Amino acid sequence: MEVSAASTRVLSSMLEQRTGQQLAMSRQWRIETVLQSLVRARGLGSLDRLVHAVAAGGDPALADAVIDALLNNETSFYRDRNSFELLLGPAMARLEQARTRERRISIWSAGCSTGQEAYSIAMWFAERKARWVGWTIDILATDVSRTAVDQARSGLYSQFEVQRGLPVTQMIRWFEESPGANWRILPELRRAVRFEVHSLMNPAPSPARFDVILCRNVLLYFSDQVRRIVFARLAEAAAPDAVLMLGAGETVIGQTPAFVSDPDCRGLYIRRPDALPAYRAAS
Amino acid sequence: MKSCLVVDDSKVIRKVARHILETLNFSVQEAGDGREALTRCEEHMPDVVLLDWNMPVMGGMEFLRTLRQRSFESQPKVVFCTTENDAAHIRAAIDAGADEYVMKPFDRETLESKLQIVGVA
Ligand SMILES: C[S@@+](CC[C@H](N)C(=O)[O-])C[C@H]1O[C@@H](n2cnc3c(N)ncnc32)[C@H](O)[C@@H]1O
Ligand SMILES: [Mg+2]
Numbered sequence: 001m002e003v004s005a006a007s008t009r010v011l012s013s014m015l016e017q018r019t020g021q022q023l024a025m026s027r028q029w030r031i032e033t034v035l036q037s038l039v040r041a042r043g044l045g046s047l048d049r050l051v052h053a054v055a056a057g058g059d060p061a062l063a064d065a066v067i068d069a070l071l072n073n074e075t076s077f078y079r080d081r082n083s084f085e086l087l088l089g090p091a092m093a094r095l096e097q098a099r100t101r102e103r104r105i106s107i108w109s110a111g112c113s114t115g116q117e118a119y120s121i122a123m124w125f126a127e128r129k130a131r132w133v134g135w136t137i138d139i140l141a142t143d144v145s146r147t148a149v150d151q152a153r154s155g156l157y158s159q160f161e162v163q164r165g166l167p168v169t170q171m172i173r174w175f176e177e178s179p180g181a182n183w184r185i186l187p188e189l190r191r192a193v194r195f196e197v198h199s200l201m202n203p204a205p206s207p208a209r210f211d212v213i214l215c216r217n218v219l220l221y222f223s224d225q226v227r228r229i230v231f232a233r234l235a236e237a238a239a240p241d242a243v244l245m246l247g248a249g250e251t252v253i254g255q256t257p258a259f260v261s262d263p264d265c266r267g268l269y270i271r272r273p274d275a276l277p278a279y280r281a282a283s
Numbered sequence: 284m285k286s287c288l289v290v291d292d293s294k295v296i297r298k299v300a301r302h303i304l305e306t307l308n309f310s311v312q313e314a315g316d317g318r319e320a321l322t323r324c325e326e327h328m329p330d331v332v333l334l335d336w337n338m339p340v341m342g343g344m345e346f347l348r349t350l351r352q353r354s355f356e357s358q359p360k361v362v363f364c365t366t367e368n369d370a371a372h373i374r375a376a377i378d379a380g381a382d383e384y385v386m387k388p389f390d391r392e393t394l395e396s397k398l399q400i401v402g403v404a
Binding site (some may be wrong): 169176 | 396
């Protein structure tokens with residue numbers, strides 16, 4: 001099934017408009033693969049006819065499905081183990097000190113895909129109940145893809161997904177077997193995370209004073225301009241001493257003045273409060 | 284270079300596992316059952332054992348229990364790799380001394396991820 005250059009242009013501009021994501025060259029050939037099942041399910045006969053139907057604008061559900069299919073939502077539990085060890089070790093210990101009075105920590109997993117990132121954190125807290133007794137741990141996880149958020153909320157993972165990055169002892173403890181070789185995360189953990197559909201192109205969700213923000217493997221395909229705006233939004237939504245965790249290989253350096261390397265935890269970033277007015281003045 | 288002993292009575296599975304492991308830079312040894320695996324361990328103790336459950340002569344559980352009882356100089360990490368995919372089997376394997384568990388069918392990412400978790404990749 002071939003896709004014409006015109007259709008590719010329509011799809012990539014629609015994707016960018018809705019999500020800020022640019023269709024990477026490496027993914028263009030994938031358009032055909034990922035959209036084929038949609039073409040078949042809708043009996044549209046060809047990809048160009050699918051694109052035509054979407055462009056006509058009469059079928060918002062179809063447009064959503066196309067966008068979701070084009071997004072890369074690859075993820076895993078504790079993806080990049082070392083980063084999680086930093087975050088959940090020294091960075092969390094520091095935050096614990098800084099918040100002894102409020103006894104509240106707000107965490108935002110921005111671009112959470114199917115939820116593994118947020119549940120990894122929820123599991124960590126659930127395994128340390130005594131340490132966090134009396135604390136409110138608020139975990140918000142958002143993604144622009146409704147399909148991804150629905151799966152995240154269901155807490156249902158295939159055998160492949162549940163094995164990726166997750167130690168078997170944690171799998172046995174926090175998941176139950178589900179028909180069709182699936183595993184479902186226990187209600188206790190499902191309740192520990194709030195999932196919402198949200199685009200980073202829009203203002204940050206509340207409480208808008210997050211102590212930890214994870215925005216990992218999302219910024220990659222934004223244009224420089226969109227990335228700057230998103231970084232500014234993240235900074236506005238961050239507590240003055242908030243920690244920012246990016247994907248392995250992502251950095252704030254040369255991208256935004258609002259965050260700097262965390263001197264105590266190399267690989268993580270912290271908000272630089274004095275940089276914020278400067279950014280505002282510049283924008 | 285880390286070494287892995289692949290223990291499975293299926294030649295096909297051994298071949299698939301070997302291929303993945305070699306791309307992950309492991310030196311690979313093979314055994315078709317638990318008894319053969321014990322002999323391999325006596326000759327050369329691998330860093331990690333990838334272990335099937337059901338095999339003729341000696342199955343995975345018997346191999347694991349025997350291995351853990353022996354006073355070898357060092358003990359390898361053991362990663363079960365089996366179609367026995369229910370919680371009861373998994374618990375039994377962990378109780379017997381398994382470090383990780385791969386439910387078949389598996390792919391490269393799963394195997395790599397489990398080897399990282401046990402600290403050999
Ligand atoms: C590759 S996944 C990364 C998931 C997870 N953060 C991780 O690192 O494993 C990227 C996710 O970002 C989401 N995404 C893309 N553009 C977005 C936007 N504008 N707002 C929110 N989420 C977005 C995609 O839907 C996808 O689920
Ligand atoms: Mg067998």
